[in-house]
Amino acid sequence: MNNNIFIYLLFALLPGLIWLFYFLKKDVLPEPKRQIIKVFFLGALISIPVACFELWFLNDLNRMGLPEKTFLIIKFIFVIGLTEEVFKYLAVRYSVLKSSCIDEPIDIPLYMIISALGFATVENILLFCTQEFLVFSDPLILAFTRFIGATLLHVLCSGIIGYFLALACYNIRHRHIISLFGFSFAIMVHAFFNFFMESSIIKATENEWGSSVLYSLFIVFILFIFLSIALKRIKKLKGVCKI
Secondary structure, three states: HHHHHHHHHHHHHHHHHHHHHHOOOOOOOOOOHHHHHHHHHHHHOOOHHHHHHHHHHHHHHHHHHOOOHHHHHHHHHHHHHHHHHHHHHHHHHOOOOOOOOOOOOOHHHHHHHHHHHHHHHHHHHHHOOOOOOOHHHHHHHHHHHHOHHHHHHHHHHHHHHHHHHHHHHOOOHHHHHHHHHHHHHHHHHHHHHHHHHOOHHHHOOOOOOHHHHHHHHHHHHHHHHHHHHHHHHHOOOOOOOOO
């Protein structure tokens, strides 16, 4: 990365920071900065054990000689989707979810988003550290694709989980079903996005009408609209929300 290391680091940080400021503005009652920083860094920290687990499990999975479709299903749903969404939730669960700073329903998806941004930012930094950029525009292009792609996906999936967790507060009888649906929905969306971004799938669809990359972006676009509507709806709910 030579003398441009600080510039590349800035590009790696930008997608997460931009989305962080965007979603923080949606909260009428601003959250304590200390809690925001805490959850962000916890989200970043849990990315390390998650990466180790994924590498270890995928190595073992490769040795099993499974059919390609079976391998991809296990990889994207259970190894990546399930693991990452659960750990991002745990970073919130054991830091702020039962604290006094959760004083309105929108706080739950908001803190889930903050955790996801910490997680995604570490992913971005690692990705930039492993790239060899030929021209100055390359890191900018990569930062933009992460901004509208993987970083935003992490935000949306965690935000959706947070939304359903908040809804579960108002339906105690079915809260477990609502929460499970939120997790399942987010995990499957996460898995579909990664499936369409798999290099072998991109190559297989590049000569067809539409690329699998466009399918991934379409998933992100639809989910962004869904979460935007969900956050507007949840702002109308009153009362202190506790899980």
